Amino acid sequence: xxxxxxxxxxxxxxxxxxxxxxxxxxxxxxxxxxxxxxxxxxxxxxxxxxxxxxxxxxxxxxxxxxxxxxxxxxxxxxxxxxxxxxxxxxxxxxxxxxxxxxxxxxxxxxxxxxxxxxxxxxxxxxxxxxxxxxxxxxxxxxxxxxxxxxxxxxxxxxxxxxxxxxxxxxxxxxxxxxxxxxxxxxxxxxxxxxxxxxxxxxxxxxxxxxxxxxxxxxxxxxxxxxxxxxx
Amino acid sequence: xxxxxxxxxxxxxxxxxxxxxxxxxxxxxxxxxxxxxxxxxxxxxxxxxxxxxxxxxxxxxxxxxxxxxxxxxxxxxxxxxxxxxxxxxxxxxxxxxxxxxxxxxxxxxxxxxxxxxxxxxxxxxxxxxxxxxxxxxxxxxxxxxxxxxxxxxxxxxxxxxxxxxxxxxxxxxxxxxxxxxxxxxxxxx
Numbered sequence: 313x314x315x316x317x318x319x320x321x322x323x324x325x326x327x328x329x330x331x332x333x334x335x336x337x338x339x340x341x342x343x344x345x346x347x348x349x350x351x352x353x354x355x356x357x358x359x360x361x362x363x364x365x366x367x368x369x370x371x372x373x374x375x376x377x378x379x380x381x382x383x384x385x386x387x388x389x390x391x392x393x394x395x396x397x398x399x400x401x402x403x404x405x406x407x408x409x410x411x412x413x414x415x416x417x418x419x420x421x422x423x424x425x426x427x428x429x430x431x432x433x434x435x436x437x438x439x440x441x442x443x444x445x446x447x448x449x450x451x452x453x454x455x456x457x458x459x460x461x462x463x464x465x466x467x468x469x470x471x472x473x474x475x476x477x478x479x480x481x482x483x484x485x486x487x488x489x490x491x492x493x494x495x496x497x498x499x500x501x502x503x504x505x506x507x508x509x510x511x512x513x514x515x516x517x518x519x520x521x522x523x524x525x526x527x528x529x530x531x532x533x534x535x536x537x538x539x540x541x542x543x
Numbered sequence: 544x545x546x547x548x549x550x551x552x553x554x555x556x557x558x559x560x561x562x563x564x565x566x567x568x569x570x571x572x573x574x575x576x577x578x579x580x581x582x583x584x585x586x587x588x589x590x591x592x593x594x595x596x597x598x599x600x601x602x603x604x605x606x607x608x609x610x611x612x613x614x615x616x617x618x619x620x621x622x623x624x625x626x627x628x629x630x631x632x633x634x635x636x637x638x639x640x641x642x643x644x645x646x647x648x649x650x651x652x653x654x655x656x657x658x659x660x661x662x663x664x665x666x667x668x669x670x671x672x673x674x675x676x677x678x679x680x681x682x683x684x685x686x687x688x689x690x691x692x693x694x695x696x697x698x699x700x701x702x703x704x705x706x707x708x709x710x711x712x713x714x715x716x717x718x719x720x721x722x723x724x725x726x727x728x729x730x731x732x
Contacts (some may be wrong), residue, residue, distance in 0.1 A: 317613065320615050320616045321613050321614070321615045321616075322613065322614050322615075323612050323613060323614075324612075324613075324614040325611050325612030325613065325614065325637060325641050326612050328638070328641045328642075328645075329641050329644055329645050332641070332642065332645035332646075332649075333645050333648050333649065336645060336646075336648075336649040336652075336674065336678070337649065337652065339670070339674050339677070340653070340656075340668055340670050340671060340674055341670065342670075343670040343673040343674045343677065344669055344670045344673060347670075347673045371562075371563065375575070378573075422657075422672055423668075423669045423670065423671065423672040423673065424672060424673075528662075528664075539664055539667070540660075540664025540665060540667040541667070541669065
């Protein structure tokens with residue numbers, strides 16, 4: 313294939329292939345910023361077709377293969393462990409607590425990001441006041457209806473100003489893919505810390521390893537500073 | 544080579560979409576199973592490509608690769624819609640093959656980073672997912688155009704016979720791949 317060619321013939325094929333491969337491989341360095349730059353455009357395009365495409369949007373992950381179904385009549389949030397007053401809250405009791413709102417960026421550890429997400433829900437301090445953690449409690453273990461998904465955050469992390477037990481996403485009650493009726497939100501950490509389809513909060517003395525942490529992920533999933541990322 | 548790519552593409556595209564689109568992910572569920580199907584199909588695709596190269600007719604493959612590599616003045620003229628006579632592959636088919644080969648390489652590369660990055664965080668590249676997604680969009684439209692020309696467009700769809708049955712009509716070959724057809728007929732004379 314290395315024979316000399318007559319002047320009327322050109323080896324454009326291999327050149328084209330190598331250029332495409334080089335361009336494509338180099339995009340591993342620049343695709344992120346370009347994608348962020350284009351996202352207002354692509355998100356608008358996605359909304360035109362009924363949010364069918366997750367361009368600049370969400371991707372839904374499950375570990376069990378099926379998403380739990382929220383039944384308002386039977387769903388309860390059990391809050392216990394190292395607390396003075398264990399409580400079991402219904403959905404109505406949870407929504408009757410003072411509600412907070414925030415707009416924050418959601419980061420997934422797999423590399424995608426959703427900006428300007430509007431959340432509404434309950435600050436964890438409200439729940440702390442309700443159940444009164446014992447001095448020995450240092451963390452909360454969150455248990456999902458999707459078994460065996462669990463994860464934990466320290467009380468200090470849960471007191472960060474934008475940590476929230478979210479009940480609404482973009483002004484609508486959480487949908488099933490987004491963890492209805494309640495999920496944990498801590499924008500400073502990757503999404504796997506935000507347990508969806510929450511059913512139980514247990515105050516503990518020692519922070520246990522969560523589902524993904526047992527698979528090698530970092531317990532403190534700070535965005536850009538954990539799981540192999542460094543900013 | 545063609546059918547290895549074609550069959551792997553549709554399985555990978557289907558399982559990939561179920562992993563990628565929230566609406567489909569919600570409908571189908573079973574994410575761990577789909578992820579396994581996606582990853583193992585990718586491995587089977589690469590293994591099948593290696594098998595075709597190792598156990599197949601390498602001389603024929605090399606001749607095809609050379610033909611696709613070289614663009615002559617007729618190819619460049621044909622791309623400018625001047626109707627120049629074409630060889631066994633027309634310039635459009637050559638470009639499609641080159642782009643498909645590059646996409647295949649980049650899919651495998653980014654797919655490797657996505658898969659291995661989950662196991663070893665040193666291989667986790669933040670942009671690998673975005674690039675894998677872009678490749679999906681590009682290849683989707685490329686395959687759509689390929690299917691239109693091979694199944695729908697009246698003047699080109701007879702080419703399907705070439706890839707399924709191994710032959711095309713003489714009059715069609717003389718019109719669309721004149722240089723190749725004339726050379727074949729000259730050899731028969």
